[in-house]
Amino acid sequence: MATPDDGTVLLDPNEPARRLRGEIMRLRDEATRQKELAHRRAEFWTKTDIALGFPAALLAGTAGAAGLATADARIPAALLALASAGFAAGAGFLRSDTRRRANKRARHAWAATEGRATVKLAQEHLTPQDLVELLDFRQAALSAYDSEDPQPGPSPLSG
Template identity: 80%
Template sequence: MTTTTVGPAQLPPDEPAQRLRAELERLRDEATRQKDLAHRRAEFWAKADVVLGFPAALLAGTAGATGLATADARIPAALLALASAGFTAGAGFLRSATRCRANKRARHAWAALEGRATVKLAQEHVTAEDLGELLECRQAALAAYDGEEPQQGQPPLAPG
C-alpha cells in the first residue's frame, strides 16, 4: 500500500540556488535587450536633433541674407524665418538632444548591469545578496532615463 504525505513539498537542496541563477540570467538578458534598445533610441534622437536643427540654422541664415539683399525680398525672408522658427520650435518641443543624452546614460547603466550579472553568473555560488545588488543596479538603470547628469564638481552616482 502506498501512502502519500500531506504537507509542504520538499525542494531539492540546490533548487533555491537554481532559482537565483535563473533570476540572474533573466536580469542579464533584460539588461542586454534594454541596452540595445537604449542604443537604438540614442541614435534615433541624435539623428532627429540633426534633422531638425540643421534646417533651422540654414533657414535662419538664408532668411537673414535674403532680408538684407533687397527690399523686395521681405516676403520670402519672412517665410524662411517662419520655417526656421517652426523647425526650432519642433526641436525645442521634442527635446531630442536631452532624450539622446538620457538614452546614452541608460545604455551605460544597462551595460553595467549586464556586466555585473555576467560576473555573478560566472561564480560557482550565487546568493540572495547578489540578486539584491543586481536589482538595485536595475533600478538605477531605469532611473537613468529621467536622471540628470552630474553637475560639474559633483561626483557621479555609483550604482550599488
C-alpha cells in the same frame, strides 16, 4: 522536487541556487534588451536633433542673407524665417537632445547591469545579496532616464 510513494514532497537541495541563478539570468537578459533599446533610441533622437536643428540653422542664415539683400527679398526671407522658427520650435518641444542624453545614460547603466550580472553568473556560488545588488543596478538603470547625472553602482536604498 521529488515525491516518494508515501506522498510527501522532498525539496531538491539545489533548487534555491537554481532559482537564484535563473533570476540573475533573467535580469542579465533584460539588461541586454534594454541596453540595445536605449542605444536605438539614442540614435533616433540624435537623428531627430540633426533633422530639426540643421534646417533651422540653415534657414535662419538664408533668411537673414535674403532679408538684407534687397527689398524684394523680404517676403521670401520672412517665410524662411518662419520655417526656421518652426524647426527650432519643434526641436525645443521634442527636447531631442535631452532625450538623446537620457538614453545614453540609460544605455551605460544597462550595460553596467548586464556586465555585473555576467560576472555574477560566472561565479560558482550565488547569494541572495548578489541578486539584491543586481536589482539595485537595475533600479539605477531605470532612473537613468529621468536623472541628469548618471547613477553608477548600487542605489543608496541598498544599505
